[in-house]
Amino acid sequence: MNGIEIRGVSKSFAGLRALDDITLTLGEGMIYGLLGRNGAGKSTLLNLITNRLFPDEGEIFINGEPAAENDRAQSLVYLMGEKDYYPDAMRVRDVFRWTGNFYGGFDLERAGEFCELFGLDQTKKIQQLSTGYRSIYKIITALCVDVPYVLLDEPVLGLDANHRELFYKLLIEQYAAEPRTFVLSTHLIEEIAALIEQIVVIKNGRIIRDESCESLLASGYTVAGKAGDVDRFIEGKNVIGTDTLGGLKTAYLLGRPNRDEVPQGIELSRIDLQKLFIELTNEQGAKK
Ligand SMILES: Nc1ncnc2c1ncn2[C@@H]1O[C@H](COP(=O)(O)OP(=O)(O)OP(=O)(O)O)[C@@H](O)[C@H]1O
Numbered sequence: 001m002n003g004i005e006i007r008g009v010s011k012s013f014a015g016l017r018a019l020d021d022i023t024l025t026l027g028e029g030m031i032y033g034l035l036g037r038n039g040a041g042k043s044t045l046l047n048l049i050t051n052r053l054f055p056d057e058g059e060i061f062i063n064g065e066p067a068a069e070n071d072r073a074q075s076l077v078y079l080m081g082e083k084d085y086y087p088d089a090m091r092v093r094d095v096f097r098w099t100g101n102f103y104g105g106f107d108l109e110r111a112g113e114f115c116e117l118f119g120l121d122q123t124k125k126i127q128q129l130s131t132g133y134r135s136i137y138k139i140i141t142a143l144c145v146d147v148p149y150v151l152l153d154e155p156v157l158g159l160d161a162n163h164r165e166l167f168y169k170l171l172i173e174q175y176a177a178e179p180r181t182f183v184l185s186t187h188l189i190e191e192i193a194a195l196i197e198q199i200v201v202i203k204n205g206r207i208i209r210d211e212s213c214e215s216l217l218a219s220g221y222t223v224a225g226k227a228g229d230v231d232r233f234i235e236g237k238n239v240i241g242t243d244t245l246g247g248l249k250t251a252y253l254l255g256r257p258n259r260d261e262v263p264q265g266i267e268l269s270r271i272d273l274q275k276l277f278i279e280l281t282n283e284q285g286a287k288k
Contacts, residue, residue: 008023024200084126105147111141136159230266
């Protein structure tokens with residue numbers, strides 16, 4: 001079966017259960033958002049898929065082949081991790097060549113174009129790059145390597161807003177030109193909300209949501225209007241947060257709205273992903 005299949009995987013570090021019986025399939029040609037609070041287990045999961053770590057229990061398969069110590073399976077997955085896996089003295093252009101040799105395909109021409117767009121000098125050594133450009137050379141590598149599964153762990157770390165926009169744009173363009181699976185682990189949830197099709201939420205080492213962005217967003221809604229009207233409307237409903245500005249109030253609710261029940265003067269709209277995420281992942285919040 002094609003895809004990355006994670007079956008009953010657990011991983012502990014010195015007694016701390018970082019991942020607890022994870023079962024998950026990452027399909028082909030999809031953009032996933034892997035979301036979770038700090039320490040939830042996102043990087044551990046990505047590191048297990050790519051053999052930086054090995055599970056205590058369970059197994060991972062890549063296109064039907066065991067992922068553990070299997071070069072053929074691993075050549076299908078590229079992880080852009082938080083750590084630098086290339087020697088500091090290596091030049092950016094050599095990273096591109098080396099990655100192409102290891103993975104059997106790399107679009108050097110496209111990488112050159114991306115370097116120009118980001119203003120990255122390919123002749124520079126990694127050790128000469130600023131924090132943002134250390135992310136940028138890795139982003140470019142991840143976008144240009146020819147593999148069906150690209151895992152991006154905090155890809156926009158240290159990037160300014162313009163460079164983040166550029167990255168999202170290039171990612172969508174690359175995806176449209178040649179569909180493959182991208183898994184984006186990030187805390188900048190609203191920024192990726194428009195890109196992702198499927199959302200996986202990890203909380204305390206367990207998966208609490210694995211569903212389409214569309215259906216997750218349909219599990220809540222926002223109402224806004226005069227504070228008094230909004231207060232009357234939300235009474236007895238499942239309110240997860242409110243914002244007040246002057247005499248106006250916005251309330252975020254779980255559940256599906258009954259449109260017929262919404263009085264005049266109350267504006268109904270979609271809930272934003274960030275608000276839902278906060279509710280799903282706070283300690284008291286959201287049972288599965
Ligand atoms: N090599 C390690 N040794 C010991 N503990 C570890 C190790 N790697 C991860 N952990 C612990 O496992 C848990 C999950 O960490 P992980 O890095 O996977 O979380 P994360 O969701 O990626 O977090 P963040 O968003 O902060 O990067 C944390 O409690 C972390 O401290």
